[in-house]
Amino acid sequence: LAKTTQPISMDSYEGQEVNITCSHNNIATNDYITWYQQFPSQGPRFIIQGYKTKVTNEVASLFIPADRKSSTLSLPRVSLSDTAVYYCLVVFYSSASKIIFGSGTRLSIRP
Amino acid sequence: DSGVTQTPKHLITATGQRVTLRCSPRSGDLSVYWYQQSLDQGLQFLIQYYNGEERAKGNILERFSAQQFPDLHSELNLSSLELGDSALYFCASTDGGMGYGYTFGSGTRLTVV
Numbered sequence: 526l527a528k529t530t531q532p533i534s535m536d537s538y539e540g541q542e543v544n545i546t547c548s549h550n551n552i553a554t555n556d557y558i559t560w561y562q563q564f565p566s567q568g569p570r571f572i573i574q575g576y577k578t579k580v581t582n583e584v585a586s587l588f589i590p591a592d593r594k595s596s597t598l599s600l601p602r603v604s605l606s607d608t609a610v611y612y613c614l615v616v617f618y619s620s621a622s623k624i625i626f627g628s629g630t631r632l633s634i635r636p
Numbered sequence: 637d638s639g640v641t642q643t644p645k646h647l648i649t650a651t652g653q654r655v656t657l658r659c660s661p662r663s664g665d666l667s668v669y670w671y672q673q674s675l676d677q678g679l680q681f682l683i684q685y686y687n688g689e690e691r692a693k694g695n696i697l698e699r700f701s702a703q704q705f706p707d708l709h710s711e712l713n714l715s716s717l718e719l720g721d722s723a724l725y726f727c728a729s730t731d732g733g734m735g736y737g738y739t740f741g742s743g744t745r746l747t748v749v
Contacts, residue, residue, distance in 0.1 A: 561738075566743075568638065568640075568726050568741055569679070569726070569728075569740050570638075570740070571737035571738065623694070624669075624681035624684075624694060625681075626679040626681070629678060629679075
């Protein structure tokens with residue numbers, strides 16, 4: 526069964542590094558992992574996408590271990606404006622192209 | 637502004653009615669996706685169109701249908717509305733395949749009373 530699992534919430538402080546993990550046990554070789562950020566009353570916003578190993582862009586890094594059964598979104602030196610809900614998304618090509626969002630992780634950043 | 641335009645922003649209607657939500661994708665994007673976001677179900681993929689053709693279906697009810705027109709805008713039709721259909725409906729577009737990052741619109745908030 527194609528499924529993604531994330532922690533419901535996380536708290537951190539400004540300037541810290543935050544790591545949010547998503548589990549996707551039935552991921553197959555061709556399935557991509559994407560992370561989105563969502564603020565209240567707005568549509569999700571693309572953060573980063575990966576397939577394997579490590580991907581880095583100007584705002585985040587994505588770590589995917591060799592077995593690809595999980596992925597970790599890393600946000601370096603967070604600020605108050607990073608307070609949002611973060612979703613992982615996996616397109617399970619191997620499961621008739623099922624598009625599955627995780628339930629979201631509510632990240633709260635404190636001063 | 638993400639470049640994906642959804643109208644209307646808010647919609648209030650009664651049970652049993654039918655509504656149409658509209659989406660204009662980002663310029664150059666051929667794929668349009670519809671998502672439903674409710675408090676108890678989270679973000680659920682409904683349906684995808686690519687250049688006018690249906691490509692993938694998710695958890696879309698039979699009461700719901702969609703289409704993509706030659707100018708690439710898309711409409712999501714919701715009929716025989718129930719209270720449980722109250723949700724945020726998002727449209728997203730991409731110029732690549734399903735594995736590429738989507739650009740989401742700001743959504744249509746549907747309230748069924």
